[in-house]
Amino acid sequence: MxxxxxxxxxxxxxxxxxxxxxxxxxxxxxxxxxxxxxxxxxxxxxxxxxxxxxxxxxxxxxxxxxxxxxxxxxxxxxxxxxxxxxxxxxxxxxxxxxxxxxxxxxxxxxxxxxxGELIMSFALTEPDAGSDAAALKTRAEADGDEYVLNGTKRFITNAPRAGAFTLMARTGGPGASGVSAFIIPAALPGLRLGKTDKKMGQRGTKTCDVILENVRVPASAIIGGVPGQGFKTAMKVLDRGRLHISAVSCGIAQRILHESTAYARERKQFGKAIGEFQLIQAMLADSQAEMLAGWSLVQDVSRRFDLKPPHMSDPEISMQASCTKLFCTEMVGRVADRGVQIHGGAGYINEYKVERFYRDVRLLRLYEGTTQIQQLIIGRELLKSH
Ligand SMILES: Cc1cc2nc3c(=O)[nH]c(=O)nc-3n(C[C@H](O)[C@H](O)[C@H](O)COP(=O)(O)OP(=O)(O)OC[C@H]3O[C@@H](n4cnc5c(N)ncnc54)[C@H](O)[C@@H]3O)c2cc1C
The missing domain is CATH 1.10.540.10 (Acyl-CoA dehydrogenase/oxidase, N-terminal domain)
Structure with a gap:
């Protein structure tokens, strides 16, 4: 496609x-x-x-x-x-x-x-199951040809706007094989939202808890109609998501570089533009080189992703998507930090946009698998294949 x-x-x-x-x-x-x-x-x-x-x-x-x-x-x-x-x-x-x-x-x-008529959110995380998503506790009990769901999902992006959720719940025993993915309309009786989270950054984005109390759905709400496949579905979704987030990381790194270069040209100290100081140039150069490395990685791995059979998971590509997310999200953290440094005190002041970008990008290292989880995926795959 x-x-x-x-x-x-x-x-x-x-x-x-x-x-x-x-x-x-x-x-x-x-x-x-x-x-x-x-x-x-x-x-x-x-x-x-x-x-x-x-x-x-x-x-x-x-x-x-x-x-x-x-x-x-x-x-x-x-x-x-x-x-x-x-x-x-x-x-x-x-x-x-x-x-x-x-x-x-x-x-x-x-x-x-x-x-855009229907906003869909992805509800995997729970209060006691974040990185260890396969330990999720939300239950979906079979009752005739229906399922009854009970549990709480946490930090769900766009939940306050959502018309429906792709929501992972336990239909079977412990571990990943007991998880099914459901399509859950937001308006069902028993489904309510927690209060909107106040976050460090990314103002304008909305997250909150999704609380399910005896929410009834037909068995046909299971994605694909087969129970026990939901964890695999979630992991395939996250492989794609990790490449997308990596590309976003490179874009915002580019913007921070743009803001920093403009400031370095304009701001004068010791009688000259700070951009003329080689120590400032070094920060800009490191950021430029790292951004380009990240973007090259995204382009390469996303092309490989397109070559595999659609909707099939490939452990090698998953590992490469994790490498890409690990590198790009950590990279933009360093670029944002240098951006603040280049701006001096102004970098700490909200009216200069680099301050908000610094807060905004912090999330990228946390969701869709933290940096540590990417490291674990990469390490596990290397040990398996070498
Ligand atoms: C703003 C925002 C939006 C989000 N949107 C969504 C969403 O739309 N849908 C959704 O389902 N989730 C969403 N999340 C949840 C997000 O994916 C989780 O917060 C993330 O996966 C980490 O889980 P946790 O917060 O429970 O941290 P924990 O898993 O408790 O991790 C805490 C720390 O321990 C480390 N750690 C955990 N396990 C290991 C290990 N085995 N080895 C080494 N270190 C480890 C982690 O890397 C981290 O540093 C969102 C979160 C936020 C903050």
Whole structure:
């Protein structure tokens, strides 16, 4: 699946223009009011951003992974809250259905996801099951041809906006093989949301708990219709997500470099622009080199991802996606730190955007598998294959 190169190049130009003309000027609004303006959300729908990764037959644009990463790179060049509005529709919220759903599930859900009419979230994490996701406790008990769900999901991105969740719950015994992935409409009786989390950064993004108390769904709500496959589905979804997050990391690194270079040119000390000092140039050069290394990695691994059979997992590609996320998210942390340093005291002040980017990028090392979890995946795969 990929968009032809001419249409893709037009799309990329349109998105770049939208970012420069509409999103960048709205960054201060998002920071101040902790929300993305609704008129911008509507424009995102018109541009097709909610359906970037959904095939054309379901009303999406049908980008390949490497094309999606190029778009994610561009979206990284502005406040990350904008991408988050449709990020779960493009990635973790919808892809489980696309990869493993039944034809009926795909036809029912994906066109509404692609148009932005339905916001989908991904609910795996729980209060006692984060990195150890296979230990999740949310129960889904069979009752005739229904399941009854009880449990709490934590830190769920876009839950306050979601119309439905791809939600992992335990239908069987302990461990990964007892987990099933469900499609759970948000409006069902017994489902309620916790209060919206107050976060370190990424103002304008929304997360909260999702609490399930005797929520009833038909057995046909299990993705693919077969219980016990949900953990595998979640891990495949996260492989893709890790490449997407890596591309976003490179985009925001590029933006921080842009802000830092502009500041270094403008700010004068000791009678000259600080950019003339080689110690400042060294920080800029390290950031540029690391950003380029990360972006080269994203491009290479996302192309490999596109070469494997669609929707199949490949341990080698999973390991490479983990290497990419590990490198790129740690890289942008260092780039953001240097960005603050180059700005001096101004780097600590909110009105200079590097301060908020510094806080925003901190999350990238935590979700969709922490850096330590990426290290474990890489280490385990190396020991298996060498
Ligand atoms: C803003 C935000 C949005 C999120 N969005 C979503 C979402 O949409 N859907 C969703 O399901 N989840 C979401 N999450 C949850 C996120 O994926 C988890 O927070 C993350 O996986 C880490 O889990 P945890 O917070 O329980 O940390 P823990 O697992 O408790 O980890 C704590 C520390 O221990 C380390 N650690 C854990 N196990 C090991 C080990 N075996 N070896 C070495 N170190 C280890 C971790 O790396 C970390 O440093 C979100 C989180 C945040 C903050």
């Amino acid at each position: 990929a968009l032809d190169s001419e249409s893709f190049s037009i799309l990329l130009d349109t998105i770049r223009r939208f970012i420069q003309e509409r999103l960048v000027p709205a960054e201060n609004h998002v920071e101040e009011y902790d929300e993305v303006p609704q008129d911008i959300v509507e424009e995102m729908k018109e541009l097709g951003l909610f359906g970037l990764s959904i095939p054309e037959e379901y009303g999406g644009i049908g980008l390949s992974m490497s094309q999606e990463c190029q778009v994610a790179f561009e979206l990284g060049r502005t406040a990350l809250a904008f991408r988050s509005v449709f990020g779960t529709n493009v990635g973790i919220g919808s892809q489980g259905i696309l990869m493993d759903g039944t034809p009926a599930q795909k036809h029912e859900i994906l066109p509404r996801v692609a148009s």
